[in-house]
Amino acid sequence: MLRTIKRCLCSAVFIGMLHISVAGAVSLVPYAEDALSSLSTRDARIESLESSGQLKVVFESGGYPNLSFPIPADGWDLSAYWGIEIEIENLSDAPIRAAMRIDNPGDEREHFWNTETILLQPRESKTIQSVFGKNNGKSGYPLDASRVSGLQVFLLTPKSESVLLIGEPRGYGAPDSDRLRPRYSAPEARAVPVECPDWLGARPPVEGDWVVTFDEDFDASELNPLLWSQRHAMGGPHPLEKQRYRDENLSIDEGVATIRAEYNPGHQYDDSKLPERDFAATMLTGYDLWRQRYGYFEMRTKLPTAGGLMPVFGLIPDRGSDTGLNMHQRRTSHDFEGKGMEIDIFNHRAEWGAGRVGYSTRWGGPAGTHIQKNWGNAYVYYGPTQDGWHTFGLLWEPGKLTWYIDGIKKEEWTDDAIADLTCYLSLTLPMGRNSPKGIDQPALPDAWKIDYVRAWQLAERD
Structure with a gap:
């Protein structure tokens, strides 16, 4: 059984390795001379336990020297708390960047942890507070606070030996409603084969009087110009992406559309007046051709595997x-005439490997800026199918989004900010953007295969 840590307003008392303070905050690892041996370090040493109750720790220069705290083999259950906080004072003569990392069980390559980082000036003291599910205040790995398996404080490449006073780790705050919502996905799902239901592809996964409003089976030998364009509404891909778009990088054969990603230097759309890029792919957009508000949207697909590729299937406002607005005004998801929002039906970084996708939404903020709000989950897991094809779907309702994979519910989000404007479909294949290791060029060419794209609408809204 996990070690459960509950909020308490009683007087101070020791419970195993836990100390409950009179203020109700939990000291997770109370410091005592006879307990210091349970702490561990890497490229650091514990020098003393100060009269203040803080540890004096010396961290070596370079790398990521750390202090790790003891956690029972069965973990900590901190689900009653918002996060963990630690008071840290920099006794050194140089500024340092210190971080706290909280882990869940799992493969380190999957980054099953949350991290919070602070900058400490010489002789400065701060309380570093990590919020479960956040990385430096932004959405991160949706850490399960009931399964905490690791806790450490580390420095980020200090230039010289650094001395810190480190207080006892404490649980603080109460969990918010978002963290208490149900979880529909876990890493273990990747190893569990999925048997797709017979109705998959014929109807949405929820009851209703549904009408098909978009049905692209790619049965023709060429792209249907009434449904799709290969011209990006903004004229080309994002400046941080490494690919150019070419119509020739789309092929249709035996009912399957294939977007080819390859090393192929040249100009955008092979137009000498446009910028050059080293790699090539293509994209599909329904801008100016088809749009819909609310409904169910679905794709059956096989995803590429080469590192640095990121297929995205989404909705753009x-x-x-007929509004008389220009292209930027029509498409913006910023604060402008209604609730605009970009919604990813799925996104996938190939370096994640099979069985994991992400969902994200972006909205609000002043028009003409890059300031926006966002909500999402980059840790959504699913199991293999017998034929390797997977079906990704989104149910969009007023104030609610629900995501499905192979007919199985994987995520749900309810918020008044959710879009109420019509959207068009967008399929893009960014290459090299936000990829730590860049593009795995030896793995190219690679392919994103699409069997169908469909949309439904409730009859009362049709």
Whole structure:
């Protein structure tokens, strides 16, 4: 059984390795001379236990020297808390960057942890507070606070030996409603084969009087110009992406559309007036061709595997050509005429490997800026199918989004901010953007295969 840590307002008392303070905060690892041997360090040493109750720790220069705290083999259950906090004072003569990392069980390559980082000036004292599910205040790995398996304080490449006073780790705050919501996905799902239901692809996964509003089976030998364009509404890919778009990088054969990603230097759309890029792919957009508000949207696909590739299937707001707005105004997800929002039905970084995708939404903020709000989950897991094809879907309702994989519910989000404007479909294959190791060029060419794209609408809204 996990070691459960509950909030308490009683007087101070020791419970195993836990100390409950009179203020109700939990000291997770009370410091005592006879307990210091349970702490561990890497490229650091514990020098003393100060009269203040803080540890004096010396960290070596370079790398990521750390202090790790003892946690029972069965873990900590901190689900009653918002996060963990530690008071740290920099006794050194140089500024340092210190971080706290909280882990869940799992393969380190999957980054099953949350990290919070602070900058400490010489002789400065701060309380570093990590919020479960956040990395430096932004959405991160959705850490399960009931399964905490690791806790450490580390420095980020200190230039010289550094001395810190480190207080006892404490649980603080109460969990928010977002963290208490149900979880529909866990890493273990990757190893569990999925048997797709017979109805998959024929109807949405929820009951209702549904009408098919978009049905692209790629049965023709060429792209249907009434449904799709290969011209990006903004003229080309993001400046941080490494690919150019070419119509020739799309092929259709035996009912399957294939977007080819390859090393192929040249100009955007093979137009000498446009910028050059080293890699090539293509994209599909429904801008100015088809749009819908609310409904169910679905794709059956096989994803590429080469590192640095990121297929994205999403919805982009479109206020319509009849509004008299320019392209930027029609498409913006910032604060402008209605609730615009970019919604990823799925995104996938190939370096994640099979069985993991992410969901994200972006909205709000002043028009003409890069300031926006966002919500998402980059840790959504699913198991293999017999034929290697997977079906990704999104149910969009007023104030609610629900995501599905192979007919199985994987995520749900309810919020008044959710879009109420019509959107068009977008399929893009960014290459090299936000990829730590860049593009795995030897693994190219690679392919994103799409069997179908469909949308439904409730009859009362059709």
